[in-house]
Amino acid sequence: MKWVSHIAIAAAVAAPFSPAAMPVAALGATAPDWLEWVEEGVLHRRVRHRTHTHYLAVWLLVALFGFLVWDFRGWIAWFGVGACTHWFADALTIQGVPLGWWSDRRVHLFGGRVRTGSGAEFVIAAVCVSIAALVVWQSGPHGFLPFFYNWGEFYGRGLIDGLEWRSHRFNYL
Ligand SMILES: [Zn+2]
Structure with missing residues (x-):
């Protein structure tokens, strides 16, 4: 191609x-x-x-x-x-x-x-x-993807703690 x-x-x-x-x-x-x-x-x-x-x-x-x-x-x-x-x-x-x-x-x-x-x-x-x-x-600009949880961003916003982020950061689905 x-x-x-x-x-x-x-x-x-x-x-x-x-x-x-x-x-x-x-x-x-x-x-x-x-x-x-x-x-x-x-x-x-x-x-x-x-x-x-x-x-x-x-x-x-x-x-x-x-x-x-x-x-x-x-x-x-x-x-x-x-x-x-x-x-x-x-x-x-x-x-x-x-x-x-x-x-x-x-x-x-x-x-x-x-x-x-x-x-x-x-x-x-x-x-x-x-x-x-x-x-x-x-x-959307700050929206929510139904099939992609943006764990890194949740962490940044303080919604989840570090451990949760570490265990979910590869869960793209
Ligand atoms: Zn090629």
Whole structure:
């Protein structure tokens, strides 16, 4: 898929949860592609498109590391989440994407019939953005998201104590 679609989809995923994470998610959403250039530029070796920078398993591990082990302002987690959205978007296309290092087989979602740069690609991106806009709009400026309890904010407002925040901060649903 094109970068504009990758960025739009990642930003749409991040927006309802953490608007501040949108730039990092967008950076992560393009990482599988720009990392190929970095690798070619720095290591001077040809990288086959959509190979090891496009492993879903690797990006899931990056995201999980950020969420569960250690993170800096949520940047690692959202970078990983952004890259995962890249994988799912690419998986809709004819070329497909690999799951991980153990197999070269390309995975296709929903038949993988989307052509990169086609109208269908932009419709998918637009649908994601619309859903995100709806969710953010529904929640209002200081509103309440029915399916996302903002525990961090509750803590900040003194509604819950630290222990409660610690035990709930990963409960996004
Ligand atoms: Zn890609």
